Amino acid sequence: MLRSMYSGVSGMKGFQTKLDVIGNNIANVNTTGFKSSRVMFKDILSQMSAGATAPTDESGGSNAKQIGLGVSIGSIDTLHLAGSAMTTNNPTDLRIDGDGFFAVALESGAEPGNVFLTRAGDFHVDGGGNLVNSDGLFVLNTDSEAINIPQGSSFSIGSDGTVSIRDAEGEVDAENRLAVVVVRNPEGLEKAGGNLYRVGQNAMGPEIEITLEADEANAMAGSIVAGQLEMSNVDLTGEFTEMITAQRGFQANSRIITTSDEMLQEVVNLKR
Structure with a gap:
């Protein structure tokens, strides 16, 4: 349960960085020769709860059981596409x-x-x-x-x-x-x-x-x-679309934290 809260925090931090990059792109929409940037995410190393087993003559194999631990920034790329x-x-x-x-x-x-x-x-x-x-x-x-x-x-x-x-x-x-x-x-x-x-x-x-x-x-x-x-190669249509995606992603990750907190509250209330 606590792992989900930390995953939500990592997601909120990631989308905040994405929004920072989008904001800088939009601010430079009329900057001569400006090249826009983008944020790429990657998952954090997963925790292994059970390893994989190989198949034998007597039984089949089983896959590993892993629990993800959130997201991090994979890269912040500069797109060197020609401007108009x-x-x-x-x-x-x-x-x-x-x-x-x-x-x-x-x-x-x-x-x-x-x-x-x-x-x-x-x-x-x-x-x-x-x-x-x-x-x-x-x-x-x-x-x-x-x-x-x-x-x-x-x-x-x-x-x-x-x-x-x-x-x-x-x-x-x-x-x-x-x-x-x-x-x-x-x-x-x-x-x-x-x-x-x-x-x-x-x-x-x-x-x-x-x-x-x-x-x-x-x-x-x-x-x-x-x-x-x-001129700048910033595409306002794409940037505002990405802004909506970042906003909804931030909201979804904040909901993870809220839901995890409500579940923890239920556990605390079991004592009553």
């Missing part, structure tokens, strides 16, 4: 049509361990002419350097990430190429806030190394679309 495109016609708004990530860092020439990844391409040109994100982090090129656009020059960004900078006469005087990083296991990335991801130990394999050199043969990296942004 929003056209802005702003030349510094960029969207990756593929699975790659932009690389940004606090300083130009940053080491791979200090590089953050992002799908949010709402970039700007700061007072020093550097291409930066909304928090002032440098957008890196394939040489892990900041991209600088001289004052008074016009520029364009091609589908391969090439940044063509033109002088007053229209001549191309410099070219950079935006770094597009392909991650072997995107779900291994850790959210660092500010639409940024930190490379976790399970994202790139046993040796964490961010290769900023573009791989033209790898179609997974995708192409860059200037004048567009990738």
